[in-house]
Amino acid sequence: MVLRIARKEATEMLRDGRFRWAVGIVFILLVGAFLAGWKHYADVETQRMAAQEADREIWLTQGEKNQHSAAHFGTYAFKPTMPLTALDQGVLPYTGVSVFMEAHSVKDAAFRPAEDATTVQRLGSLTAASTLQLLVPLLLILLAFSAFAGERDQGTLRQILSLGVPRSTLAFGKALGVASPLMLLILPATVLGVAALVLLAGPGSPMWSLGRAALLVGVYVVYFVIIIMLSLVVSARASSSRTALVALLGFWLLTSFIVPRLVTDAAEAIHPTPTSIAFRDSVRAGLTALPSWSDRVAEIETRLMDEHEVESPEAIPASVAGYALFEAERDETDVRRAHMAALGHRYEQQKTATEFGAVLSPLLAVQLLSMGVAGSDYAHHRHFADAAEEYRYDYVQVLNQDMIDQNAGWDFTVDRAMWEQIPPFDYTSPTAGWATRHYGLSLLVLVFWAAMLLFVTPIAIRQMNVA
Amino acid sequence: MLKTILRFEAKLLRADGTALLTAGVFLALIGYAGYVGIQYADEQQAVLETHAAQYAERIAGIRQEVVEMEAEMIRKGEALDTKVELGRRHPYMVGSAQGRVITLMPGPLSPFAVGQSDLQPNALRVTMGGSQALGGAASLENPFKLLVGHFDLAFVFVFLFPLLILALTFGLTASERETGLLRMVLAQPVRLTTLAAGKVMVRAVLLFACAVLGTGAVLLMTGANGGGGRWLLWLLVVFIYGGFWMALAAFVDSRVQRPVTGGLVLAVCWLAFVVVIPALINVVASTLYPVPSRMEYVTAMRTETSVAQQQGAASLAQFFDDHPELASVEADEADYAMLRVARDERIAEALAPVEARFAAQKARQQQFIRSLGYLSPAVLAQQAFLDLADTGHARYAAFTATVEALHTDWKAYFVPKYFAGLAFRPSDYDAVPAFTFSDFSTVDVLKRMAGPLTALVLISALLGMVAYRRYTRTTLIA
Amino acid sequence: MLEAIDLTKTYDNTVAVDRLNLKIQPGEVYGLLGPNGAGKTTTINLFLGFTEPNTGTAKVGGLDVQVAPLETKRLLAYIPEQVMLYQNLSGLENLAYFTALAGHDHYGDTDLRGFLGQAGLQAEAHTRRVSTYSKGMRQKVGIALALAKEAKALLLDEPTSGLDPSASFEFSELLRGLSKRGVAVLMATHDLFRAKDVATRVGLMHSGHLVRELSGDELRDADLQAIYLEHMRGAVLA
Incomplete structure (x- = not known):
């Protein structure tokens, strides 16, 4: 019975030329966006690997110099992108691509791709994710809004129910009917995407990606189910199919364009981001609280004179510079990291507030989860930046320690052998579990939406007016 | 006749509460967007002013120190115009260590559109080596916020204003046609074209009045410092962009039987013009003309820096070959400042082709979008709004060019001083190259917008004409 | 006042009105009878200019x-x-608009209320929203409009269908009143009883043709239903 109803619904839709056009266009946009995303991903990854390799070469061939000069010469970490970002670019355009890692500096990545892009990007970018987040739900709404209201307008609802079809069966059939043409869209796209991942992404990345891809499919399926159920509820409750359409389009518009902006505004109002000047000043204040360079040197000289039992600083048989640099790096890094962490924490708070806002718009939860799972969110960016910072601190301190060990002064130099002792920067992106845990709240809100609708839909259908 | 229709349609819109609801929603949107924009612009202004003030203070402080040092030297009877070591009195202090901090101050209408101003570095330090971005107002903005976008007036007018128009006009005559009311009306001596024109005009007046009042109030709250002309142009863009959507609504209305169909068609048009086509243009532009990733740029810069550092002496020799007039010192007497100049020049030379490639690709992208933008009125309107708010591409490009020019002047002024190695006297502080950015005037902005706006007017006129012809056909009624 | 000369209208090969010749004098009430699709409404549309004739x-x-x-x-x-x-x-506001469209924007509220009163609409209903009106009340607004614009000819399309008998009777009275003032009335209707009651002349239409006209004594004495059925059946057989 259910299947028969679903088949009738699906047949009706497939016979509708307008529907075929709409599905066709959405499918082309989806595939086109994915291909463009893939090309972009592949280009950027190629460039990144070349750049990372070149930078290693530059590091190794920097010539003979003092360890601390090398620490200022520095080295770059280039942010790797994950294959799934071909689907969802997330905040990648708005986060930097490279971290310059040098002594006394904890930095976020620089060179945000958006700075090099045109103003049109701010009107929105076409990605597979944006197609799935905006256009597919719209398609579902257009398919489902008349499910009950339309039949009621035509008078066929009376007729069907007079035949003794249970309402729940009818509703389930309608839902399946709306979902099955969607499968026409999603299944080939998924197969295509997975095939691309397995065949084209580098070794190791399929293992990394497939679990995440499955999660991504899950998130979108839940979202689509939410939209279908909501459409059925509205269609059952609305006085006419026209009212149902207006209400659902209003919901789509509000949740897609207005609520996200309002929620992010609110999140920022509740947890304000510091201005760059305030941030810089607080870092400076933290650094000023540390002993000054000359005090530090004097303190170390006193300490070393005691230790080595010599009378004058000149007589110290150890690298005062090395010790001073090592300790300064340690203290300064603590201060700078604390501030960076505070800023990261602020973003985290804003993210949590935004997740709460998803109660008003399931799309927000989907957006966050989608980019989180794809690895294009701020958390992944932060993870990379933190890894780069770890690496930076370690290698700078290896160099400072070497100055201590070699009893080096400012004019002491080392060569390639030293540079080779520093391992290349090797970044491992976090696991799918890590990514998901990060968006537990979004997941919860999404499940809340689904549960609420699972609860409301049968009631709405039971109480539906037939005429 | 038209007057009767206008009066009556106004009454109708009032009677079912549509007028009040629309005006209320529209004004609320404008009000909120204005609030967001003003907050943002104020913060931006404050940050930039702080940068400028801190720089002025620092320079004044150094100059004061130099004055005191000179007073001390005079007391000791030392000569002032002598060669100096690196330090407070060396030209390197101002030329490279401090440089000049320049800020791109928000334009008078900047609260209307955040535009790219949350991404473009608008406080820079120009030194001998080039220009570096200082933290701008929005440089710490949460990337997710940047992705979602700002709820500013540009958003309200590009995205939501058309929806308000469509909500008001989607069943212009089709709903009366559907109920049969139109037959009653047209049984009177009145033409359908007059009726449709009257309906459009009332709606246009309602929305436009809200736009004028709302944005006018926002302008007054910003202090309206010289933004009057730009505001009028903003309204012109609103009028033309709104005119397009009204013409489109009339066009669709004249071709459909049922208002629901018309509403759906218009909703699809909105989706296409405002959401899909801009996104498509964007993705096509960045796929056809991909700007190389900055990673490539970084690598090139690193390579050249490394080479230039390792070959410091060679770089200097090369530099003297290129600038024989400066070859007053032997290479082994060159100090740090001179080596830096030579090194920077060498790096700049090596990087020039890479930068040119970037610039060319970006220009191609921009050009592509300028021409493809004609596919979507939303893109044209957005560009016009950003230009009017001085937060778009063109003004920033002009700013960057001026910064480049300052860098050139800066080098021309300081390089001889570095090589002469003479003290940088307090009076020299007044002689350093100044930064003068001749901002876009309202007329400049108008010139930039003229083409796109004319195109939009022509398209709207065409749609309106076709709609007019359809309305004169009687088949619509019977 | 109303005149059709060889009036012909076809829609995609179906003839809606075929060489119709008709002349209605001031004060005459012409009842146009016929089944659905006979061409009655098309005739009215042609007089209103809502559709263009092919010829005539x-x-x-x-x-x-x-x-x-x-x-x-x-x-x-x-x-x-x-x-x-x-x-x-309200009914009053509607009347004000329609009369203004008709070029009579000089009427004041009292004038308009007068017309509504003449058309039989109770004073308390004048300022009520039309959404609360019954079908008969709306029709009275229509009559008031005819009075206000001083119409010389009245086109009626199934005016009495769906009216209860007393409203229908009231409507006939109003028509008679208009006819006395010299208004020419063309009334397309299914209601044989009402046609016989109020019309001075009756035409039977079938497939775009005017197949029979009755007037004066002939109409008064005729068994209109028998004639109607005879013609329609005849037409079906033919």
Whole structure:
């Protein structure tokens, strides 16, 4: 019975030329966006690997110099992108691509791709994710809004129910009917995407990606189910199919364009981001609280004179510079990291507030989860930046320690052998579990939406007016 | 006749509460967007002013120190115009260590559109080596916020204003046609074209009045410092962009039987013009003309820096070959400042082709979008709004060019001083190259917008004409 | 006042009105009878200029509808089966708008209330929203409009279908009143009883043809139902 109803619904839709056009266009946009995303991903990854390799070469061939000069010469970490970002670019355009890692500096990545892009990007970018987040739900709404209201307008609802079809069966059939043409869209796209991942992404990345891809499919399926159920509820409750359409389009518009902006505004109002000047000043204040360079040197000289039992600083048989640099790096890094962490924490708070806002718009939860799972969110960016910072601190301190060990002064130099002792920067992106845990709240809100609708839909259908 | 229709349609819109609801929603949107924009612009202004003030203070402080040092030297009877070591009195202090901090101050209408101003570095330090971005107002903005976008007036007018128009006009005559009311009306001596024109005009007046009042109030709250002309142009863009959507609504209305169909068609048009086509243009532009990733740029810069550092002496020799007039010192007497100049020049030379490639690709992208933008009125309107708010591409490009020019002047002024190695006297502080950015005037902005706006007017006129012809056909009624 | 000369209208190969010749004098009430699809509504549309004839002319007050669409409409009043009015406005406001459209924007509220009163609409209903009106009340607004614009000809399309008997009777009275003032009335209807009651002349239409006309004594004495059925059956057989 259910299947028969679903088949009738699906047949009706497939016979509708307008529907075929709409599905066709959405499918082309989806595939086109994915291909463009893939090309972009592949280009950027190629460039990144070349750049990372070149930078290693530059590091190794920097010539003979003092360890601390090398620490200022520095080295770059280039942010790797994950294959799934071909689907969802997330905040990648708005986060930097490279971290310059040098002594006394904890930095976020620089060179945000958006700075090099045109103003049109701010009107929105076409990605597979944006197609799935905006256009597919719209398609579902257009398919489902008349499910009950339309039949009621035509008078066929009376007729069907007079035949003794249970309402729940009818509703389930309608839902399946709306979902099955969607499968026409999603299944080939998924197969295509997975095939691309397995065949084209580098070794190791399929293992990394497939679990995440499955999660991504899950998130979108839940979202689509939410939209279908909501459409059925509205269609059952609305006085006419026209009212149902207006209400659902209003919901789509509000949740897609207005609520996200309002929620992010609110999140920022509740947890304000510091201005760059305030941030810089607080870092400076933290650094000023540390002993000054000359005090530090004097303190170390006193300490070393005691230790080595010599009378004058000149007589110290150890690298005062090395010790001073090592300790300064340690203290300064603590201060700078604390501030960076505070800023990261602020973003985290804003993210949590935004997740709460998803109660008003399931799309927000989907957006966050989608980019989180794809690895294009701020958390992944932060993870990379933190890894780069770890690496930076370690290698700078290896160099400072070497100055201590070699009893080096400012004019002491080392060569390639030293540079080779520093391992290349090797970044491992976090696991799918890590990514998901990060968006537990979004997941919860999404499940809340689904549960609420699972609860409301049968009631709405039971109480539906037939005429 | 038209007057009767206008009066009556106004009454109708009032009677079912549509007028009040629309005006209320529209004004609320404008009000909120204005609030967001003003907050943002104020913060931006404050940050930039702080940068400028801190720089002025620092320079004044150094100059004061130099004055005191000179007073001390005079007391000791030392000569002032002598060669100096690196330090407070060396030209390197101002030329490279401090440089000049320049800020791109928000334009008078900047609260209307955040535009790219949350991404473009608008406080820079120009030194001998080039220009570096200082933290701008929005440089710490949460990337997710940047992705979602700002709820500013540009958003309200590009995205939501058309929806308000469509909500008001989607069943212009089709709903009366559907109920049969139109037959009653047209049984009177009145033409359908007059009726449709009257309906459009009332709606246009309602929305436009809200736009004028709302944005006018926002302008007054910003202090309206010289933004009057730009505001009028903003309204012109609103009028033309709104005119397009009204013409489109009339066009669709004249071709459909049922208002629901018309509403759906218009909703699809909105989706296409405002959401899909801009996104498509964007993705096509960045796929056809991909700007190389900055990673490539970084690598090139690193390579050249490394080479230039390792070959410091060679770089200097090369530099003297290129600038024989400066070859007053032997290479082994060159100090740090001179080596830096030579090194920077060498790096700049090596990087020039890479930068040119970037610039060319970006220009191609921009050009592509300028021409493809004609596919979507939303893109044209957005560009016009950003230009009017001085937060778009063109003004920033002009700013960057001026910064480049300052860098050139800066080098021309300081390089001889570095090589002469003479003290940088307090009076020299007044002689350093100044930064003068001749901002876009309202007329400049108008010139930039003229083409796109004319195109939009022509398209709207065409749609309106076709709609007019359809309305004169009687088949619509019977 | 109303005149059709060889009036013909075809829609995609189906003839809606075929060489119709008709002349209705001031004060005459012409009942146009016929089944659905006979061409009655098309005839009215042709007089209103809502559709263009393929050949022939429709004239109102001697003016060709196609040549002078606005002038002829000034002379006409039109009352369809369901008089459609703006739901959110009162009867008075609706009347004010329609009369203003008709070029009579000089009426004050008292004048308009007078017309509504003449048309039989109770004073308390004048300022109520039309959405609360019954079908008969809407029709009265239509009559008031005819009175206010001083129409010389009245086109009625199934005006009494769906009215209860007393409202229907009241409507006939109003028509008689208009006819006495010299208004020419063309009434397309299914209601044989009402046609016989109020019309001075009756035409039977079938498939676009005027197949029979009755007037004066012939009409008074005729068994209209028998004649109607005979013609319709005959037409079916033919």
